Amino acid sequence: MADNGITATSIASVSEANRSRIMRHLYRNGVCSRAQIAEALGLTPAAVTKITARLIETGVIRETGGMEGRKNRRSIGLELNIGSFHVVGVKFARSIVQIGLFDLAGTPLDVRELDKVTEDKIPATLAEIHRIVDAMLDADQSIVAVGMAVPGPYLKDSGRTAVVSSMQGWKRVNFLDEFAHAFRVPVFVEQDARAGALAQCLFDPVNAGADSLAYYLIGEGVGLGVVERGRIIDGHLGAATELGHVSVDVVNGLPCECGNVGCLERYCSATAIHRMIVEAGDLIDGADRLTHAQACRALFAKAADGDERATAIVRKAARYIAFGCVTIINMFNPERIVIGDIGAAAGPLLLDVVRETVDRHVLPELNESTVITLSSLPSDAALGGAAAVAIDRFLERPSAFLEPA
Amino acid sequence: MADNGITATSIASVSEANRSRIMRHLYRNGVCSRAQIAEALGLTPAAVTKITARLIETGVIRETGGMEGRKNRRSIGLELNIGSFHVVGVKFARSIVQIGLFDLAGTPLDVRELDKVTEDKIPATLAEIHRIVDAMLDADQSIVAVGMAVPGPYLKDSGRTAVVSSMQGWKRVNFLDEFAHAFRVPVFVEQDARAGALAQCLFDPVNAGADSLAYYLIGEGVGLGVVERGRIIDGHLGAATELGHVSVDVVNGLPCECGNVGCLERYCSATAIHRMIVEAGDLIDGADRLTHAQACRALFAKAADGDERATAIVRKAARYIAFGCVTIINMFNPERIVIGDIGAAAGPLLLDVVRETVDRHVLPELNESTVITLSSLPSDAALGGAAAVAIDRFLERPSAFLEPA
Numbered sequence: 001m002a003d004n005g006i007t008a009t010s011i012a013s014v015s016e017a018n019r020s021r022i023m024r025h026l027y028r029n030g031v032c033s034r035a036q037i038a039e040a041l042g043l044t045p046a047a048v049t050k051i052t053a054r055l056i057e058t059g060v061i062r063e064t065g066g067m068e069g070r071k072n073r074r075s076i077g078l079e080l081n082i083g084s085f086h087v088v089g090v091k092f093a094r095s096i097v098q099i100g101l102f103d104l105a106g107t108p109l110d111v112r113e114l115d116k117v118t119e120d121k122i123p124a125t126l127a128e129i130h131r132i133v134d135a136m137l138d139a140d141q142s143i144v145a146v147g148m149a150v151p152g153p154y155l156k157d158s159g160r161t162a163v164v165s166s167m168q169g170w171k172r173v174n175f176l177d178e179f180a181h182a183f184r185v186p187v188f189v190e191q192d193a194r195a196g197a198l199a200q201c202l203f204d205p206v207n208a209g210a211d212s213l214a215y216y217l218i219g220e221g222v223g224l225g226v227v228e229r230g231r232i233i234d235g236h237l238g239a240a241t242e243l244g245h246v247s248v249d250v251v252n253g254l255p256c257e258c259g260n261v262g263c264l265e266r267y268c269s270a271t272a273i274h275r276m277i278v279e280a281g282d283l284i285d286g287a288d289r290l291t292h293a294q295a296c297r298a299l300f301a302k303a304a305d306g307d308e309r310a311t312a313i314v315r316k317a318a319r320y321i322a323f324g325c326v327t328i329i330n331m332f333n334p335e336r337i338v339i340g341d342i343g344a345a346a347g348p349l350l351l352d353v354v355r356e357t358v359d360r361h362v363l364p365e366l367n368e369s370t371v372i373t374l375s376s377l378p379s380d381a382a383l384g385g386a387a388a389v390a391i392d393r394f395l396e397r398p399s400a401f402l403e404p405a
Numbered sequence: 406m407a408d409n410g411i412t413a414t415s416i417a418s419v420s421e422a423n424r425s426r427i428m429r430h431l432y433r434n435g436v437c438s439r440a441q442i443a444e445a446l447g448l449t450p451a452a453v454t455k456i457t458a459r460l461i462e463t464g465v466i467r468e469t470g471g472m473e474g475r476k477n478r479r480s481i482g483l484e485l486n487i488g489s490f491h492v493v494g495v496k497f498a499r500s501i502v503q504i505g506l507f508d509l510a511g512t513p514l515d516v517r518e519l520d521k522v523t524e525d526k527i528p529a530t531l532a533e534i535h536r537i538v539d540a541m542l543d544a545d546q547s548i549v550a551v552g553m554a555v556p557g558p559y560l561k562d563s564g565r566t567a568v569v570s571s572m573q574g575w576k577r578v579n580f581l582d583e584f585a586h587a588f589r590v591p592v593f594v595e596q597d598a599r600a601g602a603l604a605q606c607l608f609d610p611v612n613a614g615a616d617s618l619a620y621y622l623i624g625e626g627v628g629l630g631v632v633e634r635g636r637i638i639d640g641h642l643g644a645a646t647e648l649g650h651v652s653v654d655v656v657n658g659l660p661c662e663c664g665n666v667g668c669l670e671r672y673c674s675a676t677a678i679h680r681m682i683v684e685a686g687d688l689i690d691g692a693d694r695l696t697h698a699q700a701c702r703a704l705f706a707k708a709a710d711g712d713e714r715a716t717a718i719v720r721k722a723a724r725y726i727a728f729g730c731v732t733i734i735n736m737f738n739p740e741r742i743v744i745g746d747i748g749a750a751a752g753p754l755l756l757d758v759v760r761e762t763v764d765r766h767v768l769p770e771l772n773e774s775t776v777i778t779l780s781s782l783p784s785d786a787a788l789g790g791a792a793a794v795a796i797d798r799f800l801e802r803p804s805a806f807l808e809p810a
Contacts, residue, residue, distance in 0.1 A: 235738025
């Protein structure tokens with residue numbers, strides 16, 4: 001019940017936990033000597049020598065040339081073998097499926113986007129994912145895991161998403177039945193915004209030290225992933241942090257397919273912004289034929305050029321995005337909030353409105369201690385999130401990947 | 406980052422973790438044999454024998470007479486020495502301070518309420534708390550810890566509450582400076598609704614097995630405490646789960662002292678309900694001279710007697726309480742929500758409206774998997790919560806209490 005999180009019950013699990021801590025330390029800090037690792041993690045030099053010997057044997061870490069050590073003595077550096085282990089990330093959005101090959105640093109080595117998915121094409125899409133991932137695994141023996149990011153609410157034990165917006169067809173797919181044992185490597189499935197939160201923690205050094213981080217996804221839907229002291233908040237069924245369905249207006253709010261009224265995503269998702277663009281008539285040519293992402297990008301470009309009507313729509317959406325931040329702060333009090341996905345492309349105009357609104361609506365003590373930024377990861381961060389899910393598991397339980405039973 | 410929560414780094418911490426697991430197992434299950442403990446916790450019989458021997462030595466557990474064992478063989482039972490260790494709980498509300506002596510089961514042995522606190526009496530109140538707790542500790546050598554429950558948002562590292570409603574004087578009190586080293590036993594301070602969540606997990610057997618629980622406090626303010634997989638969600642500064650300041654209406658909502666508009670507690674706290682009673686004129690005699698709790702109890706009694714105006718007020722408040730449940734489900738997806746404190750006294754009338762509203766506003770999969778109840782702990786549950794904070798620490802790190810450095 002208390003917060004030390006100790007659940008290890010055997011010496012074997014302590015060894016594995018320390019192995020993982022050393023791997024995470026090298027992941028964050030690059031080249032380190034054994035002495036530096038021992039000092040940073042409070043382990044004895046003997047323990048570090050023993051654990052790293054094993055990791056060197058399996059090839060996951062390697063010795064580098066001499067590095068500057070304490071008192072100017074040369075000492076041997078250790079580093080993770082970032083390029084020698086690969087993962088596959090698969091990102092499911094409503095109409096988009098992307099598959100990418102990544103190294104451990106999250107660098108995309110190969111990214112493919114499947115044909116636009118429609119309800120009737122879901123079975124064919126699934127078959128193609130099997131085919132492509134199998135081919136990747138055959139071609140690259142260094143792949144150790146597959147991570148998948150799916151829209152929330154994702155029910156983690158039953159393997160299904162309780163999708164509430166368009167594309168109900170995905171709801172009938174059981175991701176665990178479909179993929180859990182489909183390949184020669186393990187597969188991990190996570191809700192997309194949580195995957196995005198992991199990507200922020202792993203791939204953006206500025207977030208690496210945060211004790212708690214919220215990734216606020218403004219995409220076709222509105223999503224949230226929260227990592228607190230190294231652990232994802234996921235609730236009983238895995239459907240926690242569904243910010244998109246928190247009401248901002250229980251009195252007069254717009255009805256949502258989830259049953260609630262005034263759901264935040266009805267006001268500031270890319271889908272909602274697209275609707276405002278179409279309602280604005282001639283603001284953007286052929287707006288109703290664009291995808292949500294295309295329409296938003298066209299709007300943001302116009303606003304950046306000083307167009308007043310475009311700016312007004314961005315400001316309106318940003319104000320709702322800001323109220324989402326106010327709720328995130330009151331509910332999760334994270335050290336950092338990172339706004340990402342399609343909405344993040346609105347840039348400083350959006351961030352200024354968010355900051356201004358949050359300044360006025362949050363207690364000063366909490367406001368001052370919360371850093372709000374736009375994601376600085378590449379725009380396909382959600383796909384990177386899928387890779388992050390796999391990489392995180394690899395760093396957490398290295399033995400499971402390096403010494404298969 | 407992944408969810409196994411292993412942070413133990415030494416064999417000593419594994420021993421302590423297993424000691425704690427055995428104590429928690431006995432706490433929940435009463436009398437158990439060593440064999441039953443070993444089986445339930447996946448420990449070797451030798452490990453259980455060794456750990457329990459130490460715990461018997463320190464007096465925290467004891468052997469009972471023979472019990473029915475496997476294959477009808479008699480075996481010796483073990484049980485926690487519930488009555489031999491006491492804790493003190495101190496509950497701070499806005500105008501009320503209560504101090505109680507409890508056994509490990511949360512049974513109140515002695516409860517005192519201090520004189521009503523006003524802004525100018527805070528220093529005298531603090532002095533009296535010191536005096537009373539010191540006297541309790543002198544009189545009872547079996548007291549092992551003091552737990553305190555304070556209104557949120559409570560900033561855990563700085564030791565202060567960022568109180569937003571009446572009684573700003575409490576904001577100037579640093580609870581850690583004031584109490585952390587004041588007594589011969591350790592003192593633990595927790596936000597009141599989190600303390601309430603711990604009390605629900607520890608003292609109500611119906612909640613003991615829940616993997617996640619939300620305690621939804623409807624008192625002078627609206628509070629929330631969430632325990633997920635054994636850990637309290639508390640955020641960067643300890644100010645997470647401040648449901649009372651989540652807006653239910655960002656468009657036309659009532660302004661709140663926290664800076665936000667439409668804060669939930671403006672609509673359904675005991676304070677808000679009291680306001681509705683006063684505005685109803687002659688509904689309850691002298692309503693404006695009653696405390697919030699007294700006014701609410703009078704209202705609930707009238708509603709239970711079938712008074713239509715009283716019923717309408719309860720239903721109105723209950724609808725907002727329900728929207729709070731909808732937000733709790735979407736944000737934390739807990740297995741159980743327990744509604745407690747003053748509001749819980751409204752009974753089935755309130756619970757029916759809550760269920761009906763939640764049924765309509767939450768996705769079926771999530772709704773079906775969430776149990777919503779009224780607290781069945783005694784009405785001074787918040788004081789019990791203060792005791793629970795101390796008991797939880799005692800169960801988590803027994804050595805810290807039994808073998809002081």
